[in-house]
Amino acid sequence: MSAQARPSQLFKNLNAKIASIPMILTALVVFVGGTFWTILYSFTDSKLLPRLRFVGLDQYERLWSAPRWLTSIENLLIYGILSLIFSLVIGFLLAALLDQKIRFEDTFRTIFLYPFALSFIVTGLVWQWILNPDFGVQKVVRSLGFDSFVFDPLYNSDIVIYGILIAGLWQGTGLIMCLMLAGLRGIDEDIWKAARVDGIPMWKTYLFIVIPMMRPVFITTLVIIASGIVKLYDLVVAQTGGGPGIASEVPAKYVYDFMFRAQNLGQGFAGSTMMLLSVAIVIIPWAYLEFGGKKRV
Amino acid sequence: MASVSIRNLDLSFGSVNVLKNLDLDIEKGEFLVLLGSSGCGKSTLLNCIAGLLDVSAGQIFISDKNVTWEEPKDRGIGMVFQSYALYPQMSVEGNLAFGLKNAKVPKDEIATRIKRAAEVLHIEPLLQRKPSQLSGGQRQRVAIGRALVRDVDVFLFDEPLSNLDAKLRAELRVELKRLHRQLENTTMIYVTHDQIEALTLADRIAIMKEGSIQQLADPHTIYNKPTNLFVAGFIGSPSINLIDGSIENDKAPVFNCSSGTINLKSYEFAAPVNAGKAVLGVRPEHVATGAAARALSFNTEVVIDVVEPMGSDTLIWTTLGADEFRFRVGGQTNLAPGETVLIGFDPAAASLFDHETELRL
Amino acid sequence: MSDPTLSSAGAAATVGSPGLVSGPAGPRPRRRFSRRNIFLYGTLFVIAVYYLLPLYVMVVTSLKGMPEVRLGNIFSPPVEITFEPWVKAWSEACTGLNCDGLSRGFWNSVRITVPSVILSIAIASINGYALANWRFKGSETFFVILIFGAFIPYQVMLYPIVILLREIGLYGTLWGLVIVHSIFGMPILTLLFRNYFTSLPEELFKAARVDGAGFWGIYFRIMVPMSLPIFVVAMILQITGIWNDFLFGVVYTKPDIYPMTVQLNNIVNSVQGVKEYNVNMAATILTGLVPLVVYFVSGKLFVRGIAAGAVKG
Numbered sequence: 001m002s003a004q005a006r007p008s009q010l011f012k013n014l015n016a017k018i019a020s021i022p023m024i025l026t027a028l029v030v031f032v033g034g035t036f037w038t039i040l041y042s043f044t045d046s047k048l049l050p051r052l053r054f055v056g057l058d059q060y061e062r063l064w065s066a067p068r069w070l071t072s073i074e075n076l077l078i079y080g081i082l083s084l085i086f087s088l089v090i091g092f093l094l095a096a097l098l099d100q101k102i103r104f105e106d107t108f109r110t111i112f113l114y115p116f117a118l119s120f121i122v123t124g125l126v127w128q129w130i131l132n133p134d135f136g137v138q139k140v141v142r143s144l145g146f147d148s149f150v151f152d153p154l155y156n157s158d159i160v161i162y163g164i165l166i167a168g169l170w171q172g173t174g175l176i177m178c179l180m181l182a183g184l185r186g187i188d189e190d191i192w193k194a195a196r197v198d199g200i201p202m203w204k205t206y207l208f209i210v211i212p213m214m215r216p217v218f219i220t221t222l223v224i225i226a227s228g229i230v231k232l233y234d235l236v237v238a239q240t241g242g243g244p245g246i247a248s249e250v251p252a253k254y255v256y257d258f259m260f261r262a263q264n265l266g267q268g269f270a271g272s273t274m275m276l277l278s279v280a281i282v283i284i285p286w287a288y289l290e291f292g293g294k295k296r297v
Numbered sequence: 298m299a300s301v302s303i304r305n306l307d308l309s310f311g312s313v314n315v316l317k318n319l320d321l322d323i324e325k326g327e328f329l330v331l332l333g334s335s336g337c338g339k340s341t342l343l344n345c346i347a348g349l350l351d352v353s354a355g356q357i358f359i360s361d362k363n364v365t366w367e368e369p370k371d372r373g374i375g376m377v378f379q380s381y382a383l384y385p386q387m388s389v390e391g392n393l394a395f396g397l398k399n400a401k402v403p404k405d406e407i408a409t410r411i412k413r414a415a416e417v418l419h420i421e422p423l424l425q426r427k428p429s430q431l432s433g434g435q436r437q438r439v440a441i442g443r444a445l446v447r448d449v450d451v452f453l454f455d456e457p458l459s460n461l462d463a464k465l466r467a468e469l470r471v472e473l474k475r476l477h478r479q480l481e482n483t484t485m486i487y488v489t490h491d492q493i494e495a496l497t498l499a500d501r502i503a504i505m506k507e508g509s510i511q512q513l514a515d516p517h518t519i520y521n522k523p524t525n526l527f528v529a530g531f532i533g534s535p536s537i538n539l540i541d542g543s544i545e546n547d548k549a550p551v552f553n554c555s556s557g558t559i560n561l562k563s564y565e566f567a568a569p570v571n572a573g574k575a576v577l578g579v580r581p582e583h584v585a586t587g588a589a590a591r592a593l594s595f596n597t598e599v600v601i602d603v604v605e606p607m608g609s610d611t612l613i614w615t616t617l618g619a620d621e622f623r624f625r626v627g628g629q630t631n632l633a634p635g636e637t638v639l640i641g642f643d644p645a646a647a648s649l650f651d652h653e654t655e656l657r658l
Numbered sequence: 659m660s661d662p663t664l665s666s667a668g669a670a671a672t673v674g675s676p677g678l679v680s681g682p683a684g685p686r687p688r689r690r691f692s693r694r695n696i697f698l699y700g701t702l703f704v705i706a707v708y709y710l711l712p713l714y715v716m717v718v719t720s721l722k723g724m725p726e727v728r729l730g731n732i733f734s735p736p737v738e739i740t741f742e743p744w745v746k747a748w749s750e751a752c753t754g755l756n757c758d759g760l761s762r763g764f765w766n767s768v769r770i771t772v773p774s775v776i777l778s779i780a781i782a783s784i785n786g787y788a789l790a791n792w793r794f795k796g797s798e799t800f801f802v803i804l805i806f807g808a809f810i811p812y813q814v815m816l817y818p819i820v821i822l823l824r825e826i827g828l829y830g831t832l833w834g835l836v837i838v839h840s841i842f843g844m845p846i847l848t849l850l851f852r853n854y855f856t857s858l859p860e861e862l863f864k865a866a867r868v869d870g871a872g873f874w875g876i877y878f879r880i881m882v883p884m885s886l887p888i889f890v891v892a893m894i895l896q897i898t899g900i901w902n903d904f905l906f907g908v909v910y911t912k913p914d915i916y917p918m919t920v921q922l923n924n925i926v927n928s929v930q931g932v933k934e935y936n937v938n939m940a941a942t943i944l945t946g947l948v949p950l951v952v953y954f955v956s957g958k959l960f961v962r963g964i965a966a967g968a969v970k971g
Binding site for chain 3: 012013015016017019020022023024026027028029030031032033034035037038041050094097098100102106108109110111112113114115117118119120121122123125126127128129130135136137139140143170174178227230231233234237238241251252255256259260265268269271272273275276279283287
Binding site: 304305351352353354355356363365366 | 678679681682683684685686687
């Protein structure tokens with residue numbers, strides 16, 4: 001023990017603190033600061049430039065009476081719910097198929113996952129081309145003799161969001177499959193043996209034993225899909241540009257357009273705050289369930 | 298005929314032969330333990346009997362029925378796993394009932410069987426709980442119960458106690474033994490790497506190494522008359538003393554080693570005596586000291602190297618000729634390192650092995 | 659090739675071994691074309707075709723001339739293979755502003771991706787190292803904020819960052835975008851490195867400290883050399899992520915330094931001129947090529963990366 005006074009707490013571990021400055025700045029200034037800044041300015045009438053003239057909830061009232069925003073929300077809900085269901089179901093089924101000790105497992109996995117390496121822009125453009133009624137699937141089927149066959153989701157306002165969904169699922173299910181496969185591989189081998197000795201058919205083992213055991217995997221996957229859905233933007237820009245008309249608009253695009261095109265920052269901020277709110281509704285209960293009692297993150 | 302018969306069983310994964318031309322007959326009501334270190338094929342053999350692994354060649358009979366191609370559920374077996382393998386989202390009762398419901402057993406029959414199993418295993422108060430709310434010992438009881446309700450003649454245990462702590466393991470061991478006695482005519486096949494479990498539980502032990510059975514006999518024979526050097530060294534803790542030397546057979550057989558000549562008159566030879574290099578195995582507890590040693594046919598003086606008191610007894614380390622030598626004395630000994638002590642043993646209790654073939658002589 | 663688990667064996671009763679009784683012996687009889695296998699591989703094959711179809715369509719379309727595209731079937735292979743669309747996409751395609759093709763976007767993306775990958779990994783690995791081995795008061799709090807930040811929609815932070823970049827004079831520049839990528843890559847990469855460094859034996863760190871090594875000494879001489887696989891995983895994650903980015907490229911750069919994805923979208927979705935679908939598809943493949951190559955080369959590491967990166971969403 002030395003007789004010297006303890007060095008100040010501030011300088012303890014100084015190098016680590018200096019090295020963490022980028023992280024601290026990002027966490028505090030960008031994430032916390034930026035979020036509060038946006039929320040704050042969503043109550044102002046900022047137009048081309050942000051300014052602090054508060055107008056209460058005006059921006060939100062305008063937002064929720066704008067047909068374009070309402071369409072965006074409706075699209076996001078349809079896309080979100082269907083993409084959740086289909087991603088989980090298809091992802092799990094693919095994982096279950098790959099888990100049957102098959103040959104060429106690596107090849108199949110590589111094929112199912114490669115779209116995930118592609119950007120949404122590339123994905124959107126490919127599917128724009130395949131779904132093009134003059135050249136794509138519709139034309140091919142018609143040329144087979146079905147002259148009245150109609151399949152033009154990207155040109156029909158009523159179903160355009162389903163056309164985007166097709167592309168989104170093609171791009172994203174591989175990831176879900178990988179997560180599910182990792183979950184399946186994590187199941188104790190003895191469980192399968194016990195079920196076989198008990199004479200439980202495979203589908204029942206999946207349904208009543210394995211899937212309930214994979215609850216944490218499903219929840220994590222759900223959160224991942226959900227937080228990804230809110231960010232849906234590039235795909236729409238590439239595939240339809242929001243059209244026909246405003247039929248495939250989504251909130252992220254609404255926000256971008258109002259911030260950087262329509263020079264109506266206040267609307268953009270209000271829209272993005274609503275997006276934040278919707279994410280919070282998903283994340284906070286999950287974080288509470290997942291990390292509630294425990295201190296670990 | 299036997300309860301479980303295995304004939305010419307082979308199992309290979311690719312080019313690796315895990316089980317080699319294995320034959321085994323297990324009597325009805327017998328408690329057979331498959332003992333060996335990890336990778337010896339004991340669990341693989343159990344999985345083959347259960348039908349969880351496809352054999353490469355050979356046949357398996359259970360209760361006189363050729364089940365080689367049968368599904369596990371049709372073999373008349375129940376199985377208990379090391380990791381318990383309980384269905385975590387179902388209650389204890391659900392775990393016990395699930396297989397029966399699938400087999401379309403009538404409801405009241407299921408209830409009766411669960412009630413009986415719960416009584417036998419003392420898990421009645423736990424029936425409504427989830428496995429995650431149970432202790433390790435309770436979980437393993439439930440796992441045994443799941444095998445019990447299947448109402449089968451053959452139970453397979455795959456290292457069922459290995460995940461438990463030492464105290465619980467000892468408790469459940471006794472309970473398993475009691476259970477076996479209670480369920481008359483129930484055959485149990487039990488895989489373990491723990492020799493204490495094997496010696497305490499088994500009617501017969503099959504010691505396995507590299508996919509074949511080294512010795513199949515009752516615990517007493519396995520311990521006292523090991524059939525080869527591997528078995529002798531594997532069983533017993535502290536392990537057996539091995540002394541290199543050679544047998545000479547002029548008028549009467551003797552064993553010559555660096556510490557003298559040992560008269561083998563009292564040794565029961567398994568085969569006609571041949572002179573040649575051999576290894577003598579002496580269990581540490583078959584060594585006498587002091588006055589008791591003087592009365593034995595072989596005795597010699599040794600210097601004590603290390604004393605290890607273990608409570609109920611004490612282990613003494615010395616050297617005998619060129620070999621390290623351990624022997625066991627009572628817990629209250631006053632022997633100390635550096636002292637000279639007279640030790641002796643009776644060759645009748647020892648084991649002789651051929652130096653080349655490592656087989657018992 | 660015969661696979662032992664699939665081949666039809668089970669005629670072992672004929673191998674007259676003395677101990678065997680007649681009746682079933684050896685492995686269960688299994689047909690290579692059992693109903694289960696037909697269903698299993700059939701389903702997998704159909705799905706695989708579905709997943710591969712867009713890639714196939716892209717490639718065949720890009721190899722056809724425009725007349726053939728107009729008349730033919732998008733699924734039919736090209737009658738006359740031409741590489742002209744590729745050349746045009748690379749060096750002549752118009753974005754509305756200029757007509758020097760995707761090459762400009764490609765090089766912009768390279769110039770954005772390389773420093774972004776290096777900077778973001780450098781920052782995140784040091785963060786992770788500090789969080790794993792040199793915890794200080796509050797370090798975990800910052801980390802938790804960082805992880806929750808990963809879930810905040812980018813749109814919420816877009817404009818505040820515009821202001822920040824404008825303040826430091828980097829708005830609209832390449833370096834501004836590099837900083838943005840480093841910021842948004844930070845949560846997931848920090849998590850990745852923190853978890854990896856935590857999994858390394860702590861004794862190693864302690865031994866190095868006893869030997870007198872400091873913060874940077876341990877980082878450069880012990881942690882980095884021991885963590886090459888995780889650095890590769892991080893690189894895969896970042897190269898594909900940054901290359902595929904569209905939103906940040908659009909928001910934080912000016913047209914002359916637009917990354918490839920933005921330029922691609924401008925080329926394909928520009929309203930002027932005649933649509934040249936073959937050129938569009940060639941341009942699309944060109945843009946997807948870098949991440950695809952990274953994906954096919956890295957294989958299992960990519961899977962590991964996305965499994966680790968899954969938290970990012």
